[in-house]
Amino acid sequence: xxxxxxxxxxxxxxxxxxxxxxxxxxxxxxxxxxxxxxxxxxxxxxxxxxxxxxxxxxxxxxxxxxxxxxxxxxxxxxxxxxxxxxxxxxxxxxxxxxxxxxxxxxxxxxxxxxxxxxxxxxxxxxxxxxxxxxxxxxxxxxxxxxxxxxxxxxxxxxxxxxxxxxxxxxxxxxxxxxxx
Numbered sequence: 001x002x003x004x005x006x007x008x009x010x011x012x013x014x015x016x017x018x019x020x021x022x023x024x025x026x027x028x029x030x031x032x033x034x035x036x037x038x039x040x041x042x043x044x045x046x047x048x049x050x051x052x053x054x055x056x057x058x059x060x061x062x063x064x065x066x067x068x069x070x071x072x073x074x075x076x077x078x079x080x081x082x083x084x085x086x087x088x089x090x091x092x093x094x095x096x097x098x099x100x101x102x103x104x105x106x107x108x109x110x111x112x113x114x115x116x117x118x119x120x121x122x123x124x125x126x127x128x129x130x131x132x133x134x135x136x137x138x139x140x141x142x143x144x145x146x147x148x149x150x151x152x153x154x155x156x157x158x159x160x161x162x163x164x165x166x167x168x169x170x171x172x173x174x175x176x177x178x179x180x
Contacts, residue, residue, distance in 0.1 A: 005174060012167075017030040042167070042176070045162070046168070046171075057125070060161060061137070062149055063087060065153040066081065067107070068103070068106075092114050094111045096108075113134060117150075145160065
């Protein structure tokens with residue numbers, strides 16, 4: 001997977017993900033973070049950055065709400081205290097009952113908010129125009145200082161994705177073809 005990475009980049013990658021482990025010495029955390037970044041976060045950022053080259057307005061989000069109940073215990077036990085890929089889907093479609101998820105009042109509010117953003121985007125091309133949303137979802141612009149993403153949780157707020165995910169710059173340099 002990383003055979004095309006030179007020593008300098010490899011050391012940068014290893015150092016970055018070792019730091020995500022902290023004092024736990026649980027290197028599964030580093031592996032999960034590496035896989036999440038290389039499969040989802042960084043390729044998505046790469047995509048929206050390339051959209052800007054063609055003057056396409058893009059909106060980027062990070063879903064960071066940790067579900068109150070883990071309905072995937074049997075298939076995704078690691079997700080019981082974390083947010084995992086696809087966790088936001090029942091919120092977008094307000095489909096908690098259909099999948100047997102006992103949503104809290106707070107989660108119902110998150111779902112309503114997400115449904116409004118997605119509906120607004122579908123109807124107008126802008127998630128901020130139409131139904132009420134609590135905060136303005138910024139358009140994506142590559143930046144280390146300006147808010148360019150919406151962090152979705154119970155207190156949704158704009159934030160800077162590029163600053164948190166600077167490791168993506170390393171992966172962007174050699175592309176994502178090697179991660180197939």
